[in-house]
Amino acid sequence: MLLIDEINRANLPRVFGELFFSLEYRENAVQLQYDQNGEPFRLAKNLILLGTMNTADRGIAQIDAALRRRFHFFPLYPDRAPIKGLLSRYLHEHGRSDIAEWLPQVLDTANTKLAEHGFRDALIGPSHFMSPGVDEEQVRLTWNYSIIPMLEERYPGDERRLAQFALDRLKGLAATTG
Template identity: 40%
Template sequence: MPENVYVIGTMNTADRSIALLDAAIRRRFAFEEMHPEEPPVRDLLRRWLGPSGTDDPRPALLQALNAAIPESDRDFKIGPSYLMRSDAGTDAGLARIWRHDLLPLLEEHFHGRFSRADVHDRFGLEAIRRAAGVAVGPDAAEERPST
């Protein structure tokens, strides 16, 4: 195989359905963790937004969300890609992403430990905005589930 060919595979450690990797595979490849709270991933959203994103609340929101997730759930911290979508640039889009993408992930992960309402109280956009010190926009209405 040519020296300039690289095989890159990814695995989400939060996905418990993936079995342990075979020892033969482990011997043949290098493994590099790309955790959302470690460089280079930690600063990816801020770099992606560039100079025009200095007032954008998304990096602060992502940092506050991951700070709210207990360290015992380190493998379940959220990466930046959810907030790199074009609709994440508006309050309404951000609220949709939180409601339809992030909160369902967190509800599933914390099922049996926190009620659905507790997940929304701890990790909902409104709570994370307060934790990050980010003002709430007028179109950022957020639904709170019934218990």
């Protein structure tokens, strides 16, 4: 297996060179430009190439047609399986039931608001909070210095809208609904 993180950031024809053709036509051997032996190269039939993408980065959201033709796309959203419920399970498994009581609901509420406002590509994933020893202080730091700046890009100058995403406000909503 070959894992390429943020695959859509790369100029894949340049990165893969002649192999880009082989991704689509695996049964065909390719003559590699810099191969000293001159022997044709063929991708292994059992090769799995897994590329991740973050479509929240609007500058790279458009995917080259050649890339789309060669790969299958499987979206992962925090409000759908297999990601839905992951944060809660993680926190419980790591002895953080105190945070698990409210943090997953905070993310669900924030993500619902983002989706309603047309920002489905900017939903907040659980990985922000999946670290060993996560505690409320770390959650606050991550929220204030990672999540809020991302939201400020989505709602430039809209303080009223941004106030809806204040951690304490969302935490209070989680307490009344949970």
